[in-house]
Amino acid sequence: xxxxxxxxxxxxxxxxxxxxxxxxxxxxxxxxxxxxxxxxxxxxxxxxxxxxxxxxxxxxxxxxxxxxxxxxxxxxxxxxxxxxxxxxxxxxxxxxxxxxxxxxxxxxxxxxxxxxxxxxxxxxxxxxxxxxxxxxxxxxxxxxxxxxxxxxxxxxxxxxxxxxxxxxxxxxxxxxxxxxxxxxxxxxxxxxxxxxxxxxxxxxxxxxxxxxxxxxxxxxxxxxxxxxxxxxxxxxxxxxx
Numbered sequence: 001x002x003x004x005x006x007x008x009x010x011x012x013x014x015x016x017x018x019x020x021x022x023x024x025x026x027x028x029x030x031x032x033x034x035x036x037x038x039x040x041x042x043x044x045x046x047x048x049x050x051x052x053x054x055x056x057x058x059x060x061x062x063x064x065x066x067x068x069x070x071x072x073x074x075x076x077x078x079x080x081x082x083x084x085x086x087x088x089x090x091x092x093x094x095x096x097x098x099x100x101x102x103x104x105x106x107x108x109x110x111x112x113x114x115x116x117x118x119x120x121x122x123x124x125x126x127x128x129x130x131x132x133x134x135x136x137x138x139x140x141x142x143x144x145x146x147x148x149x150x151x152x153x154x155x156x157x158x159x160x161x162x163x164x165x166x167x168x169x170x171x172x173x174x175x176x177x178x179x180x181x182x183x184x185x186x187x188x189x190x191x192x193x194x195x196x197x198x199x200x201x202x203x204x205x206x207x208x209x210x211x212x213x214x215x216x217x218x219x220x221x222x223x224x225x226x227x228x229x230x231x232x233x234x235x236x237x238x239x240x241x
Contacts, residue, residue: 001028001029001083001087001088001089002026002027002028002029002088002089002091002104002108003027003028003029003030003031003083003088003089003090003091004023004026004027004029004030004031004090004091004092004093004104005031005078005079005081005082005090005091005092005093006019006030006031006032006033006078006092006093006094006095007032007033007034007035007069007075007077007078007080007095008032008033008034008035008095009035009071009095010035010036011215011216011219012095012096012215012219014214014215014216015095015096015211015214015215016095017056017058018098018211019093019094019095019096019097019098019099019211020032020058020059020064022098022099022100022101022103023091023093023099023103023104024061024063024064025101026099026101026103026104026105027063027091027104028063029063029064029065030063030064030065031065031067031080031081031082032059032064032065032066032067033066033067033068033069033077033078033080033081034055034066034067034068034069035068035069035070035071035077036068036069065081067080067081073175073178073181074181074182075161075178075181075182075183075184076175076177076178076180076181076183076186077175077178078092078093078094078161078183079092079173079174079175079177079178079183080175082172082173082174082175083168084168084172084174085168086168086169087168087169088167088168089104089108089111089165089166089167089168090165090166090167090168090173091103091104091107091108091164091165092161092162092163092164092165092166092183093162093163094161094162094163096210096211096212096215096221097146097162097163097208097209097210097211098208098209098211099163099208099209100207100208100209103163103208107121107163107165107201108165110165110201111165111166111167115199117167117169117170118167118170118171118196118197119166119171119196119197119198119199120159120164120165120166120171120187120191120196120197120198120199121159121164121165121166121198121199121200121201122156122159122160122161122162122163122164122165122198122199122200122201123146123150123160123162123163123164123200123201123203123207123208124144124145124146124159124160124162124163124200125142125143125144125154125156125157125158125159125160125198125199125200126140126142126143126144126156126157126158126184127140127141127142127154127155127156127157127158128140128141128157128158128237128241129141131237131238131241132238133234133237133238134234135230135234136182136185136226136230136233136234136237137226137227137230142154142156144156144200146160146162146163146208146210147205147206147208147210148205149203149204149205150200150201150202150203151202152202153199153200153201153202154199154200155197155198155199156198156199156200157188157191157192157198157241158184158185158187158188158198158241159184159187159188159191159198159200160184161183161184161187163208164187170196171194171196173187173190177189177190179236179240180232180233180236181225181226181232181233182226182233182236185233185236185237185240185241188237188240188241189236189240189241192240192241193240
């Protein structure tokens with residue numbers, strides 16, 4: 001089974017339909033973690049076993065499995081309900097990217113051959129300077145970016161979870177691994193701990209479509225949140241990667 005994992009916050013819901021639409025015909029299931037207001041998350045109808053939160057009609061699709069969450073994991077929320085049983089290909093995605101029609105086929109195909117399902121592949125990744133580093137965002141030896149052309153396969157130590165694939169026969173990542181608000185470095189820590197290798201794949205700059213320009217001005221994102229002070233992320237890296 002091919003499963004897409006992603007999470008979304010209310011500020012991104014305006015473009016979420018386009019993201020889901022780009023994926024839904026390519027996968028068997030989409031596990032979507034939706035952040036909803038705390039008062040609605042806790043106001044539960046125990047008798048009906050339901051939350052008083054209405055999702056848009058387009059989300060009522062047989063392939064979409066929704067979980068509500070409080071965003072305490074922040075970027076790591078995309079790993080809520082990530083599969084742990086063997087036999088699944090997991091595509092980890094973002095809620096502000098439109099994915100190409102051959103995304104799942106290409107990512108899974110590369111993972112199978114030549115990598116025999118044993119690695120983590122991504123369209124983005126980093127190699128940092130030797131530890132200890134002073135800044136996660138500044139102490140980079142390699143930064144292969146999602147929306148820039150990558151002409152080769154690069155070994156990386158921190159993959160981007162915006163466009164990532166792995167197989168649960170050999171890699172099992174869950175929300176318990178999300179020890180930092182930045183899921184990229186949490187996966188990097190998983191790779192370090194388990195000896196799993198990671199690679200950025202070759203792709204053209206426009207293979208994935210950046211939808212952030214369609215968001216309202218001032219919409220939150222992980223980079224802006226920590227770009228002025230990445231000390232918490234840096235500390236996590238120095239201790240775990």
